[in-house]
Amino acid sequence: MTQSLTIRRPDDWHLHLRDGAMLAAVLPETARHFGRAIVMPNLVPPVVTGDDAAAYRTRIMAALPAGMTFEPLMTLYMTEDTDAEDVRRAAASGLVTAVKLYPAGATTNSASGVRDFDKVRGVLDVMAEIGLPLCVHGEVTDAEIDIFDREAVFIDRVLDPIRRATPGLKVVMEHITTAQAAQYVQAGDDSLAATITVQHLMLDRNDMLVGGMRPHYYCLPILKRRDHREALVKLATSGFSRTFLGTDSAPHPTHKKEAECCAAGAFTAPIALSCIAEVFEAHGALNRFEAFVSLNGPAFYGLPVSDDTLTLTKGDPLDLPTKITAGPDTVTVFDPGRPLHWSVA
Ligand SMILES: NC(=O)N[C@@H](CC(=O)O)C(=O)O
Numbered sequence: 001m002t003q004s005l006t007i008r009r010p011d012d013w014h015l016h017l018r019d020g021a022m023l024a025a026v027l028p029e030t031a032r033h034f035g036r037a038i039v040m041p042n043l044v045p046p047v048v049t050g051d052d053a054a055a056y057r058t059r060i061m062a063a064l065p066a067g068m069t070f071e072p073l074m075t076l077y078m079t080e081d082t083d084a085e086d087v088r089r090a091a092a093s094g095l096v097t098a099v100k101l102y103p104a105g106a107t108t109n110s111a112s113g114v115r116d117f118d119k120v121r122g123v124l125d126v127m128a129e130i131g132l133p134l135c136v137h138g139e140v141t142d143a144e145i146d147i148f149d150r151e152a153v154f155i156d157r158v159l160d161p162i163r164r165a166t167p168g169l170k171v172v173m174e175h176i177t178t179a180q181a182a183q184y185v186q187a188g189d190d191s192l193a194a195t196i197t198v199q200h201l202m203l204d205r206n207d208m209l210v211g212g213m214r215p216h217y218y219c220l221p222i223l224k225r226r227d228h229r230e231a232l233v234k235l236a237t238s239g240f241s242r243t244f245l246g247t248d249s250a251p252h253p254t255h256k257k258e259a260e261c262c263a264a265g266a267f268t269a270p271i272a273l274s275c276i277a278e279v280f281e282a283h284g285a286l287n288r289f290e291a292f293v294s295l296n297g298p299a300f301y302g303l304p305v306s307d308d309t310l311t312l313t314k315g316d317p318l319d320l321p322t323k324i325t326a327g328p329d330t331v332t333v334f335d336p337g338r339p340l341h342w343s344v345a
């Protein structure tokens with residue numbers, strides 16, 4: 001008997017679409033399944049101003065194949081020079097849904113990010129006033145802090161002080177990877193939420209490092225120990241309402257992943273929902289799958305739930321896509337290393 005699951009159409013609350021030929025290649029992979037996505041602004045150069053976001057939005061809509069529906073939720077990349085009034089205007093017009101904070105140097109294309117958090121005080125105050133969420137890449141960049149500790153240290157040294165200094169500021173802890181982050185979001189009030197990726201729910205650092213290094217599993221924040229993954233799975237499948245799917249699908253050309261210095265990011269968009277359904281089923285939580293992928297995100301962002309539905313069916317192990325073509329390059333699709341049984345009908 002085929003099992004099937006019909007849910008409201010999901011959204012992706014953390015997505016990299018890039019630009020140009022890469023945008024054209026990866027956008028349909030998301031739009032096929034997801035109704036909306038929070039689109040990350042870490043292009044080169046970054047999407048900093050309202051005008052930048054409007055132009056990027058136009059390029060995204062132009063790249064959307066005819067017959068597909070998709071709504072990009074635009075974000076601004078916060079720099080130390082971000083103009084609070086520009087943010088206010090871009091939010092008031094409905095153009096932007098969030099502002100993204102990258103500590104300078106923390107991840108792919110973050111060189112223009114923030115070094116001195118005092119310099120963005122005024123912008124944070126305006127965001128708290130108008131209810132515009134701050135999406136945070138939560139890792140410190142200090143060379144003396146071990147890469148496996150950077151998220152936990154960020155919560156204590158940066159995130160918690162920012163939240164205390166800016167009451168009411170809505171914050172999304174993006175792509176959380178640790179038990180400390182899971183604990184912190186649960187202890188928070190209604191102004192705090194967290195996204196979780198596919199790879200951090202399915203893999204730990206052993207999957208990346210034992211028996212040889214697997215560059216397609218290298219992303220930031222880096223995969224942690226198994227007990228951290230278990231804490232994330234527990235949080236996601238528990239029905240806790242302030243956590244939701246943000247795939248962080250982050251395409252890089254295959255040659256930049258399979259390289260001496262591998263780029264950070266995993267391209268999960270084509271199989272993200274199959275992966276999440278597998279995780280939820282394994283933990284007896286298929287009845288909470290819809291909340292995680294379709295309901296909790298809109299509730300936090302104050303947006304309507306989708307009117308459309310999507311059906312997944314369970315069957316024999318899927319033939320997984322391996323690569324897609326993007327201009328002169330290929331992008332390698334994330335392989336979770338275990339069979340997947342749920343496919344989007
Ligand atoms: N997650 C990643 O490893 N990479 C992302 C950036 C990010 O989300 O930190 C990218 O843009 O490639």
Ligand SMILES: [Zn+2]
Nearest residue numbers: 107137220221
């Ligand atoms: Zn990030």
Ligand SMILES: [Zn+2]
Nearest residue numbers: 016040248250
């Ligand atoms: Zn990301």
